[in-house]
Amino acid sequence: MDMQISRQQAAGGASGHLTIDLGALRDNYLTLAAMAPTAQTAAVVKADAYGLGADIVSQTLFDAGCRNFFVAHIDEALALRLRLSAEARIFVLNGLQPGNETSCAAMAVTPVLNSLEQIAQWAAHAKKLGKPLPAAVQIDTGMCRLGLSPEELGVLASGPQLLEGIDIAFVMSHLACADEPDHLSNAAQLSVMRKAAVAFPDAPVCFSNSGGIFLGNDYHNHLLRPGIALYGGAPSIARPNPMKPVVRLDLAVVQTRTVPAGSLVGYGGSFETAGPTRLAAIAAGYADGLPRSLSNRGAAWYNGVRLPIAGRVSMDSIILDISALPEGTLTQGSLVQMIGSEQTLEDIADDAGTIAYEILTGLGRRYRRTYIQPGETPAVASTSVSHK
Numbered sequence: 001m002d003m004q005i006s007r008q009q010a011a012g013g014a015s016g017h018l019t020i021d022l023g024a025l026r027d028n029y030l031t032l033a034a035m036a037p038t039a040q041t042a043a044v045v046k047a048d049a050y051g052l053g054a055d056i057v058s059q060t061l062f063d064a065g066c067r068n069f070f071v072a073h074i075d076e077a078l079a080l081r082l083r084l085s086a087e088a089r090i091f092v093l094n095g096l097q098p099g100n101e102t103s104c105a106a107m108a109v110t111p112v113l114n115s116l117e118q119i120a121q122w123a124a125h126a127k128k129l130g131k132p133l134p135a136a137v138q139i140d141t142g143m144c145r146l147g148l149s150p151e152e153l154g155v156l157a158s159g160p161q162l163l164e165g166i167d168i169a170f171v172m173s174h175l176a177c178a179d180e181p182d183h184l185s186n187a188a189q190l191s192v193m194r195k196a197a198v199a200f201p202d203a204p205v206c207f208s209n210s211g212g213i214f215l216g217n218d219y220h221n222h223l224l225r226p227g228i229a230l231y232g233g234a235p236s237i238a239r240p241n242p243m244k245p246v247v248r249l250d251l252a253v254v255q256t257r258t259v260p261a262g263s264l265v266g267y268g269g270s271f272e273t274a275g276p277t278r279l280a281a282i283a284a285g286y287a288d289g290l291p292r293s294l295s296n297r298g299a300a301w302y303n304g305v306r307l308p309i310a311g312r313v314s315m316d317s318i319i320l321d322i323s324a325l326p327e328g329t330l331t332q333g334s335l336v337q338m339i340g341s342e343q344t345l346e347d348i349a350d351d352a353g354t355i356a357y358e359i360l361t362g363l364g365r366r367y368r369r370t371y372i373q374p375g376e377t378p379a380v381a382s383t384s385v386s387h388k
């Protein structure tokens, strides 16, 4: 059997083709890093690097100079630890769960300590091992999610011995409204952070996620902590997105048909054709991360032409109204674009009533994934290629 099939052929019949541009990822990292030349730039790679593949994303960013990586869960950290150079520090944002001290210390995974209990746990483990252990300390500056409360900070200030044995890599906090540059919470949180940081005079400060980086130099401190902007998502809802797109999603047509006026399309018959209508079923649905809320709202694109979703999104397929295209333009195996140059992540998220984060992290496991290496030109099938 001839295994030398082209990528276009390979995409045919698959749920779709997810292309991840690692060159754009690297460029986004360098762009963010250049915005704060005196700070270091970490990467948030939780949730499998927002759905794009934590191993390959982290390695690409490591090669671009990134040395600090954040995940949410201990298991994400342990998996990444096996793949990344020992030079990389890996932090667990959700903190130190009881019982994780041994694996964290043994695997050189650094917990973010979010409470006095977690500090006590980690300090006790350091004592047991007879050596200092590294940690980040998180302060709640107003988001009310994770981190030490003002009262807990007060306890630490009057009991510095509580931190004995803990090597503080940095103190951190998280902005609740960083994507809204005019939101008053931003400056308020920054001011709380500055006051709190006084209690840790020697520790660097890690404060800004993607949105925070764009709030200006005051917000940069010593270590940036972007996620979404690395992956091409808009860091701010108020300004045009300066990041390069990283993700493209092309979906294959699996069947086309022409139906008369008055036809009811899809589950529940929620779309009724007004006249003779050409339809195409494409091979992805809500099980592939295209939310059911796109039913009768969203669209796919082909060569600059919007192809509205007709009826409900199914588990494995979506029906498009392709009447705007000349007959015969789309046939089985043709690719239409769901995310890319014609429809951004934010566009599809808006249509679905959600945010780019949720679309990205929900991208299904059934897509055929292609990673474009930095410097490589995208040789994959695009929607401007016809497949007849």
Ligand SMILES: *Cc1c(COP(=O)(O)O)cnc(C)c1O
Pocket (backbone or CB within 6 Å): 044, 046, 093, 174, 208, 209, 210, 211, 225, 226, 227, 228, 229
């Ligand atoms: C997810 C997360 C980030 C990254 O946020 P983005 O908005 O994706 O840049 C940074 N810090 C913390 C604590 C997070 O939970």
